Amino acid sequence: MSGLPIVAVVGRPNVGKSTLVNRLVRRRAAVVDERSGVTRDRREFTAEWSGREFLVVDTGGWEFQPEDGITVGIREQAEIAVKAADVVVFVADATTEVTDDDAGVARILQKTDTPYVFVANKADSPTVELSTDHLWALGLGEPIAVSALHGRNTGDFLDRLVETLPEPTDPIEEKELLPQLAIIGRPNVGKSTLLNKMAGEERVLVSEIPGTTRDPINQVVDLDGELFEVIDTAGIKRRTKIKDDIEYYATLRAHDVIRKADVVLMVVDGTSGATHQEQRLAEEISTAGAGLVILLNKWDTVSEDERLHTEDSVSDRLEFVSWAPVLRLSAKTGSRLHRLPKAIRYVLENRARRIPTPDLNRLLTTWQQAHPPPVRKGKRPRIIYATQAETEPPTVVLFVRSGDLGPDYLRFIENRLRDAYDFTGSPVRVVARRRHNRRRQL
Numbered sequence: 001m002s003g004l005p006i007v008a009v010v011g012r013p014n015v016g017k018s019t020l021v022n023r024l025v026r027r028r029a030a031v032v033d034e035r036s037g038v039t040r041d042r043r044e045f046t047a048e049w050s051g052r053e054f055l056v057v058d059t060g061g062w063e064f065q066p067e068d069g070i071t072v073g074i075r076e077q078a079e080i081a082v083k084a085a086d087v088v089v090f091v092a093d094a095t096t097e098v099t100d101d102d103a104g105v106a107r108i109l110q111k112t113d114t115p116y117v118f119v120a121n122k123a124d125s126p127t128v129e130l131s132t133d134h135l136w137a138l139g140l141g142e143p144i145a146v147s148a149l150h151g152r153n154t155g156d157f158l159d160r161l162v163e164t165l166p167e168p169t170d171p172i173e174e175k176e177l178l179p180q181l182a183i184i185g186r187p188n189v190g191k192s193t194l195l196n197k198m199a200g201e202e203r204v205l206v207s208e209i210p211g212t213t214r215d216p217i218n219q220v221v222d223l224d225g226e227l228f229e230v231i232d233t234a235g236i237k238r239r240t241k242i243k244d245d246i247e248y249y250a251t252l253r254a255h256d257v258i259r260k261a262d263v264v265l266m267v268v269d270g271t272s273g274a275t276h277q278e279q280r281l282a283e284e285i286s287t288a289g290a291g292l293v294i295l296l297n298k299w300d301t302v303s304e305d306e307r308l309h310t311e312d313s314v315s316d317r318l319e320f321v322s323w324a325p326v327l328r329l330s331a332k333t334g335s336r337l338h339r340l341p342k343a344i345r346y347v348l349e350n351r352a353r354r355i356p357t358p359d360l361n362r363l364l365t366t367w368q369q370a371h372p373p374p375v376r377k378g379k380r381p382r383i384i385y386a387t388q389a390e391t392e393p394p395t396v397v398l399f400v401r402s403g404d405l406g407p408d409y410l411r412f413i414e415n416r417l418r419d420a421y422d423f424t425g426s427p428v429r430v431v432a433r434r435r436h437n438r439r440r441q442l
Helices: 017-025 069-084 100-111 133-138 154-164 191-199 245-260 276-288 304-317 337-351 357-370 406-420
Strands: 006-010 043-049 052-058 087-093 116-121 180-185 217-223 226-232 263-269 291-297 326-328 382-390 395-401 429-434
Touching (some): 006 017, 087 100, 116 154, 191 263, 191 337, 245 276
Parallel strands (some): 006 052, 291 326
Antiparallel strands (some): 217 226
């Protein structure tokens, strides 16, 4: 969608693909761990070298003899990335012998017309750099020996990569930023299934095993003729349930996605209902200022008793975000999914709503006269002026004299604002500012 050339980074597990990707994008964008199989989905990042921008696609480790269903999925994802790429970066391990998995990737490259750059990673010393002759057996020519971890020879590699990129086309007009939709929820509630159904392709691995998605996955999708950037995230666990660094960083990135999203689609398992974890997530989403749509997934498999339990749990645990629309659907079958685009647009519109200042002050005068702020510490505060300072989310600032309004009165004002204007799906911030009397200087 961006018009940039696509560079797919492929190779067998644990050769340092994600480390090399982090070196290319100059930040710790991809999860890196000593264990194989950490990267499972295609992830895309923008990189630049010598004035040329390109998209880097980090893929899961390719295995020639898959051991389970997830490994088969990883291989298929890597093969799809190769077919879609303008250039392939094939990463091998300079410190180990050639494996069947290395040979399997090499055969794929030899059967395609896609240009490639052959990299021997983990050449952390001059000795290792001079000991890569065994990789010639793959039939891909001489590899470029690099150390993604320490940066050795990565400049030479990038020069070769940029030379291999297709010639730049005519400049593309800069497009308006797309609204960002984040898919958030506990592990195994159907987040990746939802993204695949929205995208119309198997973009993300789907498995019954919780934790299949490790990193946020970005995908541009067309919903009823309008483009959105949808981000699937790792299932967010409670801190006491996080077992290792991989889960920690995956959860950390998911929280970062919430802070940047325009609208969050919070997926709740319809068979188990809203839990304390959804309660915490909803609070975080509201605090971040993102719009919110609650999706009760797997609704086609839920019994009548389970439906009552789920709906009661949402009313009970998520009452404080009762302003968020609730949709009942099935990501797997697509049942009722057609209602989602309209709900998203509705929330985006309400999140951008602005109240004219004269109307706002007129309403506040009426509310304050009918329900004056309570006396606190012997003083009754008085709102003398109000303005909407921001949208996305709507933020109303109250200038107050002679006291503190308190959180209860701020909630009262928020509720009256919601009664007067449609802010469905959007948090509304009401902030008080003290305004002191100014004495004239003689």
